[in-house]
Amino acid sequence: MTRTTSGPHDEPPRRSRLLLATTAAGALVPLCLAGWLSWQAVADHGRDDTAPARAAGAAAPPSTSSSAPPSAPPSAAFSAPSSTPVDASPSADAPGATPGTAAATPSATATASSTATSTVLAGRTVLLDPGHNPGNAAHSAEINRQVDIGNGRKECDTTGTSTNAGYSEAEYSLDVSRRARAILTARGATVVLAQDGDRPWGPCIDERARAGAAAHADAAVSVHGDGGPPGGSGFHVIMPAKVVAGKADNAAIVEPSHRLGLLLRDSFRAATGEPYADYVAAQGLDTRSDLGGLNLSAVPKVFIECGNMRNSTDAKRMTDPQWRQQAAQGIADALTAFLTTR
Numbered sequence: 001m002t003r004t005t006s007g008p009h010d011e012p013p014r015r016s017r018l019l020l021a022t023t024a025a026g027a028l029v030p031l032c033l034a035g036w037l038s039w040q041a042v043a044d045h046g047r048d049d050t051a052p053a054r055a056a057g058a059a060a061p062p063s064t065s066s067s068a069p070p071s072a073p074p075s076a077a078f079s080a081p082s083s084t085p086v087d088a089s090p091s092a093d094a095p096g097a098t099p100g101t102a103a104a105t106p107s108a109t110a111t112a113s114s115t116a117t118s119t120v121l122a123g124r125t126v127l128l129d130p131g132h133n134p135g136n137a138a139h140s141a142e143i144n145r146q147v148d149i150g151n152g153r154k155e156c157d158t159t160g161t162s163t164n165a166g167y168s169e170a171e172y173s174l175d176v177s178r179r180a181r182a183i184l185t186a187r188g189a190t191v192v193l194a195q196d197g198d199r200p201w202g203p204c205i206d207e208r209a210r211a212g213a214a215a216h217a218d219a220a221v222s223v224h225g226d227g228g229p230p231g232g233s234g235f236h237v238i239m240p241a242k243v244v245a246g247k248a249d250n251a252a253i254v255e256p257s258h259r260l261g262l263l264l265r266d267s268f269r270a271a272t273g274e275p276y277a278d279y280v281a282a283q284g285l286d287t288r289s290d291l292g293g294l295n296l297s298a299v300p301k302v303f304i305e306c307g308n309m310r311n312s313t314d315a316k317r318m319t320d321p322q323w324r325q326q327a328a329q330g331i332a333d334a335l336t337a338f339l340t341t342r
Helices: 014-047 051-055 107-115 169-186 205-212 251-272 312-316 321-341
Strands: 125-130 146-148 153-155 188-193 218-224 236-240 285-288 300-310
Touching: 014 312, 051 300, 125 169, 125 321, 146 205, 169 188, 169 218, 188 251, 205 251, 218 251, 218 285, 236 251, 251 285, 251 312, 300 312, 312 321
Parallel strands: 125 188, 125 218, 218 300, 236 285
Antiparallel strands: 146 153, 236 300
């Protein structure tokens, strides 16, 4: 309250002044108390507005760093990979990192794209060729049979490699192929597997090559794990060299296969964070003329060696289911980009 004085004559008589002062003091005490309580409440709120909830044992609000990704809108079901690969994850040997899981946390976009249902690949057919077969070892006579690959002859199939702990390439390739199939199917594609663990051995490499045409596939990827030198690590993509010899004539698929190979290299690295192989090829790419699956294919096709299973770091990655999901994501994204941009 503002009080205006213009001199002594404005003051009330002494008794009146005493009564007025007493009355004012009585009214001022509650007002001061109310003001102090209001100030205290504001101060407490400014210090910590979650303290009462914690003291009472109430649950804290959900963290914004939850591992569960937000749902992607239909238009975000797939994003074509950048043409420049990015190694976004720390080394598996970095201090404090869990071996084999350095690149095991997928981005929200990648995870959403792996599960979102869309029709971006409606009307497209993909062949996935899981390398080898877990039963090959029990059928040596059958898989050792020589088959014609156009410019030579090779074994029908092999047992493949494995990690030092016994996780086989055949198990790895089948698991990743099934995961990639789920992602591609959710995008509307028809996906055919050259083998789905539904046969005791094989098929032979020439039959695998024919499987793409038999399925009327638009593209094919053969999934493998490498058995390189223990000191070497990383992944690489194998593309077909032009072979026109004997029963082989892949001239028509060489160019589109190389385009698919580049997309696969970039997508796989972006999805997994894995480096290019340091023991074979250049910049993650290799071109070969000695693989029946490429020589005899009538549809664009490449191989991917997802890592060196004889290397301890790569083996830890490849035995991690979460990392295998990322590997499948990279393969599916490359096929999606290839089939939607040509």
